[in-house]
Amino acid sequence: MLTLDVTTVLMVLTAGISMYAWSNQELMESWIMRPYVMRQHNEWYRLLTSGFLHANWSHLLFNMFAFYSFGQAVQDIFVGLSGATNGLLQFLALYLGGIVVSDLPTYFRHRQDPDYRSLGASGGVASIIFAAVIFSPTTKIGLLFLPPQLGIPGFIFGFLYLAYSYYQGRRSGDNINHDAHFYGALYGVVLTLVLYPAAAAYCWGQIQAYLF
Numbered sequence: 037m038l039t040l041d042v043t044t045v046l047m048v049l050t051a052g053i054s055m056y057a058w059s060n061q062e063l064m065e066s067w068i069m070r071p072y073v074m075r076q077h078n079e080w081y082r083l084l085t086s087g088f089l090h091a092n093w094s095h096l097l098f099n100m101f102a103f104y105s106f107g108q109a110v111q112d113i114f115v116g117l118s119g120a121t122n123g124l125l126q127f128l129a130l131y132l133g134g135i136v137v138s139d140l141p142t143y144f145r146h147r148q149d150p151d152y153r154s155l156g157a158s159g160g161v162a163s164i165i166f167a168a169v170i171f172s173p174t175t176k177i178g179l180l181f182l183p184p185q186l187g188i189p190g191f192i193f194g195f196l197y198l199a200y201s202y203y204q205g206r207r208s209g210d211n212i213n214h215d216a217h218f219y220g221a222l223y224g225v226v227l228t229l230v231l232y233p234a235a236a237a238y239c240w241g242q243i244q245a246y247l248f
Contacts, residue, residue, distance in 0.1 A: 134163025
């Protein structure tokens, strides 16, 4: 039986909506994350809809390239472990939940700022990447579009990614929502281990074998 390719569906939806929003300012303004407006008008749907918007081509392509690079593998693992229906639902909870949960700290941090806006699927993408790292912690990850063989092991990448995102999130000032990256990654780790507790021992075993 064929399994629905949710990764591709999400990519097509995100690309289509993002491109349409570039020429439709009304949609952009009504879907983008604006904590102050959300608080004033109870528009909590923006936590999710903002994940289907991107600022420009480079923003969209970078996120979708990262999602494509890891999404299919994670989807296949979930389906293999839990079956088609449950696996795909878990995958959606990981990606869409990552978008929503990763934006909650940003909401609380900026809910008094009427000018703050945020958009992009980075939180969901980070969740997917870190789920992949849990299942394959020693697989090398290429940086800045370098091939994997020139990259670094996933568990080292994960540590550096979290440290950098946390630092930049506290520093701020570059118009990138680093908090979404940080909390999306944490959500990916937590949900994956909640769904598959045995993955923790497997991950640690792989890291130990690599190091020792």
